Amino acid sequence: MRVLLVHPSALMYSEIYLRLEPLGLECVATAIREAGHEVRLLDLQVFTHRDYWHELEAFRPEAVGFSVNYLANVPEVIDLAVATRRRRPGCFLFAGGHSLSFIAAEVVEHAQGALDCVVRGEGELIAPRLLEAIGDARLSTLPGVVTADGAGPSPLMHDDLDRFPPARDLARRRRKYFIGVLDPCASAEFSRGCPWDCSFCSAWTFYGRSYRKASPEAAAADIARIAEPNVFLVDDVAFVHPEHGLAVGRELERLRVRKQYYLETRCDVLLRNREVFDYWRRLGLRYMFLGLEALDEESLKLHRKRITPNENLRALEIAREIGFTVAVNIIADPSWDERQFAIVRDWALTVPEIVHFTVATPYPGTEIWHTESRRLTTLDYRLFDVQHAVLPTRLPLARFYEELVKTQSVLDRKHLGFAALRATAGLAFHLALRGQTNFIRMLWKFGSVYSRDRQYSDHFKPVEYSMRPPVAHSASRPRSRDLFVHLGAPGHA
Secondary structure: OEEEEEEEOOHHHHHEEEEEOOHHHHHHHHHHHOOEEEEEEEOOOOOOOOHHHHHHHHHHHOHHHHOOOHHHHHHHHHHHHHHHHHOOOOOOEEEEEEEHHHHHHHHHHHHHHOOEEEEEEOOOOHHHHHHOOOOOOHHOOOOEEEEOEEOOOOOOOOOOOOOOOOOOOOOHHHOOOOOEOOOEEEOOOOOOEEOOOOOOHHHHHHOOOOOOOOHHHHHHHHHHOOOEEEEOOOOOOOOOOOHHHHHHHHHHHHHHOOEEEEEEEEEEHHHHOHHHHHHHHOOOOOEEEEEEEEEOOOHHHHHHOOOOHHHHHHHHHHHHOEEEEEEEEEEEOOOOHHHHHHHHHHHHHOOOEEEEEEEEOOOOOOOOHHHHHOOOOOOOOHHOOOOOOOOOOOOHHHHHHHHHHHHHHHHHHHHOOHHHHHHHHHHHHHHOOOOOOHHHHHEEEEEEEHHHHHHHHHHOOOOEEEEEOOOOOOOOOOHHHOOOOOOOOOOOO
């Protein structure tokens, strides 16, 4: 069977800072290939909708699968499915991904028959079985599968992260993938899941608060196969178990692999496991993202970060001592006034780290989707991208965005534009000589992407698909079965 897998377009944040390969979709592609199917992958981050229609005519797939990891992409994918159904009525159309796993039934309803099903949970084990069941009444009984006729049992979580390495050869225009100065940059995965339970995050709820690791041998072998000189590690929290990080590193040394790396982790993990980060600095780890989320203790408790402000600041000191370039995130709450914006803006100006700001956003899969007492001001999927306010703002909305953009512009003044070009002139020159322009273009994009008028006017666009509002819970915290996508232990196909 000919199968086309599609990743949707880039979101607002990705217009500037990064563009990452669709790693999860590449792993699903491997599973489908191993089942004997012919697979192509089209990433609309680097291709256009016109390219998609051309691929549809040239390849003539018998099945098309859409990956939706972010809520803001839901309308785009539904529209593509509806238009694809009109052009190729006999084609099997399905969708899956992180965000869809929490809203599968409502997306099936939105699509009004255009999507044959939505898949909840991980895709590697179920995708081949899904294709086998096309035209069979048992489709809606498969684990994690939701159709207009009903839903199957809980999705499958596979127990062997070594089994389906990503089919990177299917991702065309790979030179378009980058993160910051790492241009070009591939992605890789050492682990899945998160054992913490932050109230604003859906990583732990998706995986049922589980945590799994690839074997050190398989993880290192995957890095060794990567052609790009740079690698972004997509793990939700890198090196939770330091012995695993050390073992992967030793395998990389044995294979004589040398890359530059960027990863994400928690401040408390860095504090507890400094030795593994020291070691990886010698292996080529240069860049690190730390989710501070807040500067004050009350907000950290509200986010359930289980860490203190002093511990966060100590982690930043350690990262500087080791020699990492660090990016951090602060969550701006819609209740902020000018004074609170000014406090975090002043702090961002005094520290060497790259400070990003996102907007507190309850969305399906997070605990605060169920517990947030403030009424949502919109149910437009496109605004649930952590760059828009979907809760009532204390300031007038336009004024809130003015303060937000002014605060976000600290990053622009310190780390983009001429300031960045002066600091990285040699690197930028060498990248340009090799035809790599993602980083250079990034330096000048801030003003065209982050704009009070743009973000404010987004609230007044016509809404074709509205989210279902959250169901209120009487308990202070919802039950795990109301949150988790994967309920049981990893299983086999």
